[in-house]
Amino acid sequence: MIDRLFAHFFGYLIVSVSGKDRVRFLNACATKGIPQWAVRTRSNSILMYTSIAGFKAMRRPARQQRCEVRVLGRHGLPFMLQRMQRRATFSWGAVFFVLLLWFLSSFVWFIEIEGSETVTTAELGAYMRTQGLYVGAWRTSPDLDGVASAILREYPELVWAGISIAGSRVHVKLVDKVVVTPPLRMPGDVVAAKSGVLIKVIATSGQAVATNGQTVSPGQILIRGEVVIEEQVAGQVMAEGIVEARVWYEAFGHAQVSRSVQRPTGILAVTEVVRVGIREFFVAGARVSPFELYESTVAKRILLPGVEHITITYRELALENEVVSVEVARLEAAGNAKAMINELLPEHTVVVDKKLTEQWSLDGNTVTVRVLVEAHEDIGQFIPY
Numbered sequence: 224m225i226d227r228l229f230a231h232f233f234g235y236l237i238v239s240v241s242g243k244d245r246v247r248f249l250n251a252c253a254t255k256g257i258p259q260w261a262v263r264t265r266s267n268s269i270l271m272y273t274s275i276a277g278f279k280a281m282r283r284p285a286r287q288q289r290c291e292v293r294v295l296g297r298h299g300l301p302f303m304l305q306r307m308q309r310r311a312t313f314s315w316g317a318v319f320f321v322l323l324l325w326f327l328s329s330f331v332w333f334i335e336i337e338g339s340e341t342v343t344t345a346e347l348g349a350y351m352r353t354q355g356l357y358v359g360a361w362r363t364s365p366d367l368d369g370v371a372s373a374i375l376r377e378y379p380e381l382v383w384a385g386i387s388i389a390g391s392r393v394h395v396k397l398v399d400k401v402v403v404t405p406p407l408r409m410p411g412d413v414v415a416a417k418s419g420v421l422i423k424v425i426a427t428s429g430q431a432v433a434t435n436g437q438t439v440s441p442g443q444i445l446i447r448g449e450v451v452i453e454e455q456v457a458g459q460v461m462a463e464g465i466v467e468a469r470v471w472y473e474a475f476g477h478a479q480v481s482r483s484v485q486r487p488t489g490i491l492a493v494t495e496v497v498r499v500g501i502r503e504f505f506v507a508g509a510r511v512s513p514f515e516l517y518e519s520t521v522a523k524r525i526l527l528p529g530v531e532h533i534t535i536t537y538r539e540l541a542l543e544n545e546v547v548s549v550e551v552a553r554l555e556a557a558g559n560a561k562a563m564i565n566e567l568l569p570e571h572t573v574v575v576d577k578k579l580t581e582q583w584s585l586d587g588n589t590v591t592v593r594v595l596v597e598a599h600e601d602i603g604q605f606i607p608y
């Protein structure tokens with residue numbers, strides 16, 4: 224291991240020895256103490272490794288044994304430095320690029336502010352600038368804990384502020400104070416929010432004016448916000464209670480046996496753009512999609528702080544005719560109808576019955592599935608006077 228390190232440090236050569244007396248040449252080199260290792264024999268030559276000084280010492284044995292020694296490769300630190308000297312511009316450019324990247328990464332380039340609905344981003348950004356935290360500031364100069372404490376002192380409507388930094392990006396997290404105010408108990412009625420058949424009416428405040436089994440329409444009063452004593456209205460209150468009803472929802476789904484579908488053709492077009500801040504510079508490719516029908520994907524890669532390389536790939540699509548079985552079309556239409564029903568149903572609704580019916584078009588190509596759902600839900604809605 225140590226010998227290999229020395230060889231890389233001082234440099235070594237890969238040489239080829241050809242001639243009739245190749246074996247005598249190797250013996251002569253070994254006698255003179257010329258370093259040689261990794262010796263491999265070929266049909267008409269010998270490959271081996273040797274040092275720079277060893278190569279120079281091989282000249283006399285090579286002449287004596289009438290052998291030809293050729294250099295096939297140069298490795299190690301001396302040759303690496305030699306190549307770097309030949310490419311001084313590239314080397315200095317690489318060093319300059321690394322130093323520039325390090326220098327740019329030492330500044331704050333992005334500030335993200337989130338969490339507050341009472342303090343605007345522009346207002347907070349202007350205040351943080353007075354505390355030494357702004358875009359372009361040296362990332363190690365601002366005291367983040369000190370700036371967070373100053374924000375809390377300046378804005379009493381905030382209960383917590385935290386500032387963290389990752390690379391050249393600063394993240395400011397804010398939490399607003401929550402002021403809990405008791406709800407106003409305004410007098411009013413509970414009315415029907417939608418049509419249905421009542422199955423439970425319980426008034427906890429006010430007077431129930433609807434009964435079980437009654438069909439109601441939107442806006443109809445179910446619990447009146449009145450206090451009745453001995454059949455006389457003694458005052459107005461905020462009507463409250465439970466009003467459950469049977470409610471029906473309906474949705475339709477459609478599907479075709481023969482239909483046009485979009486499929487990729489395999490033809491691509493790529494656009495490359497460099498974004499610096501908010502400005503974009505076109506680099507290569509199509510400025511707009513060359514396809515009439517297409518789908519696109521966007522890939523972003525950060526080159527430098529504030530500099531992004533954006534690649535937009537356009538994939539051409541073609542319309543093709545597809546024919547499915549009647550059963551597949553029926554299942555697709557039913558699935559579409561059920562999806563629409565699920566969007567219509569409110570949360571915490573209890574579904575008690577579901578019916579599906581289907582109808583085909585005259586040409587037998589389109590099927591329509593109707594889904595009718597019966598649900599039990601609270602339809603009460605408070606309306607103040």
